[in-house]
Amino acid sequence: MKKPYLIYIIAFGIFGIINTELGVVGILPQITELYGISAAQAGMLVSSFALIIAIFGPFMTLLFSGFNHKKIMAWVLAIFIISNLISAFAPNYTVLLFVRIIPAFLHPVYFSVAFVAAANSVPKDQSTKAASKVFIGLSVGMVLGIPITSFIANQFSLEAAFLFSAAVNALAFIGIVALLPSMPVTVKLSYKKQLGILKKPQIWLSVATVAFIPAAICSVYSYFAEYLGKITLMSGKEISAMLILFGASGVLGNLIAGKLLSKSVIRTTVLFPIVLSIIYLLVYYLGAFTIPMILIIVVWGILFTSGLNISQNWLISEASEAPEFANGLFVSFSNLGIALGTALGGLFIAHMGIQQVIWSGIIFLVLAFVSISLRVKLFGPNRQLTSVHIESKDYANIPKVRPN
Missing domain, CATH: 1.20.1250.20 (MFS general substrate transporter like domains)
Incomplete structure (x- = not known):
């Protein structure tokens, strides 16, 4: 493969998105204490995110099908960056919940485009291996995102944990914008x-x-x-x-x-x-x-x-x-x-x-x-x-x- 790092850049974006979705699980106690809310309310930061994905995933994917894949992935990551930045300094729970909900709508859009982009970047007989490499971002995010985010919050602060998620998404954004070729959909x-x-x-x-x-x-x-x-x-x-x-x-x-x-x-x-x-x-x-x-x-x-x-x-x-x-x-x-x-x-x-x-x-x-x-x-x-x-x-x- 001429440019194997392209798939890993896409996978790193998956890691950033999953870390935003699930990393909050490791910092729910700090969120509960900071905003003076119940554990059930804090849990809505996780459940509402997943519920929106489950309900709106296919429809959002349909809506954005046909758009340039590189631009879509970049814009989704930009929204996740903004969401994490606002989350780091959210003045109250309502604001935090609102800025968590918005990127959830775009979560499945990045995923759907990422797998297609990876499969089309390699020969036919290597497409499943390419998709598997994209899944590395998913698995690392699911398994390590929570303990990493929790560690940062405990060692530094809750704000630092959200800023970490913003930084990860920002790095993926830069990689996609700077290194990925244009990916227009010519047959919609x-x-x-x-x-x-x-x-x-x-x-x-x-x-x-x-x-x-x-x-x-x-x-x-x-x-x-x-x-x-x-x-x-x-x-x-x-x-x-x-x-x-x-x-x-x-x-x-x-x-x-x-x-x-x-x-x-x-x-x-x-x-x-x-x-x-x-x-x-x-x-x-x-x-x-x-x-x-x-x-x-x-x-x-x-x-x-x-x-x-x-x-x-x-x-x-x-x-x-x-x-x-x-x-x-x-x-x-x-x-x-x-x-x-x-x-x-x-x-x-x-x-x-x-x-x-x-x-x-x-x-x-x-x-x-x-x-x-x-x-x-x-x-x-x-x-x-x-x-x-x-x-x-x-x-x-x-x-x-x-x-x-």
């Missing part, structure tokens, strides 16, 4: 044609998978620290180290998923819920033992980010004619799945205890396996799904890359 799909993919029943089975896999992942991971504290009896420092290990494994998971998907989308997707179920059972039965748990966490981290990569690829493989809209569906329904999974995991903990949270994840994995199997049975495996690439001449000026 009509809204009708993009919405037409919803007529395909296999799309809805894929959308179900997109919701169930993140639900299965986050119904357990959301309570990762509590599980290690109460079941594995780890200290706060040990749990922090496990979070870092989990995150590092997640970066590796993106690369592994990309290679597996490039060989066989169907086999990789079918096996995922089976393998993660095995890991969850190991967590359930060996969770009290430190050394086995450390080894399990490595594999768990790999599967965590692989699951998001796999579910996105599973959806796009049935909607390559409208990739931006399909990515909008992915962002929307994966956020819905995260909300559902976290809620069900909380119910299991409230009624049965922390160790039983594992079964909430397995329930969603069973549902994911059913939706995957139905699509394969009804619409495959005669179709040769190997990799995802957008077959279009979207970009007039983007340099095409030849295989080595």
Whole structure:
């Protein structure tokens, strides 16, 4: 690849956006204290963000389809920069909530464009690997964004934590403006044609998978620290180290998923819920033992980010004619799945205890396996799904890359 850093610049933008969305989770106690609000009110900074993404994601993606992709990514990052700057000095909770809500509308727009841009910047046989590299920004943001933001707030101030998010988005903005080629869309799909993919029943089975896999992942991971504290009896420092290990494994998971998907989308997707179920059972039965748990966490981290990569690829493989809209569906329904999974995991903990949270994840994995199997049975495996690439001449000026 002539300019491999281009994909990593796009991925860094993903990290900045995810850090803005989820980093606030690590500083909710400081926000509660500063503005004199309840924990439930502070939690709205997270839930309202996710709810807007879930509801408006596909529509916002449709609205901005056809715009120059480079300009769209730059403008979205500019909004995130402004949002974080105002958040750092928000005079009251109402202002903070308002400036958190606005960028949430644009969150799925960047995501949908980012995956298309990455896929179109490489040869067809490398497109899934390119998308996997973009997912590195997502996995690092999800796993490390919270502890990094929390650390900055505790060591310096709440304002510094928001300024950190602003700085990350600013660096990504500069990289995109200065280094990415222009990415005009020369063939704009009509809204009708993009919405037409919803007529395909296999799309809805894929959308179900997109919701169930993140639900299965986050119904357990959301309570990762509590599980290690109460079941594995780890200290706060040990749990922090496990979070870092989990995150590092997640970066590796993106690369592994990309290679597996490039060989066989169907086999990789079918096996995922089976393998993660095995890991969850190991967590359930060996969770009290430190050394086995450390080894399990490595594999768990790999599967965590692989699951998001796999579910996105599973959806796009049935909607390559409208990739931006399909990515909008992915962002929307994966956020819905995260909300559902976290809620069900909380119910299991409230009624049965922390160790039983594992079964909430397995329930969603069973549902994911059913939706995957139905699509394969009804619409495959005669179709040769190997990799995802957008077959279009979207970009007039983007340099095409030849295989080595």
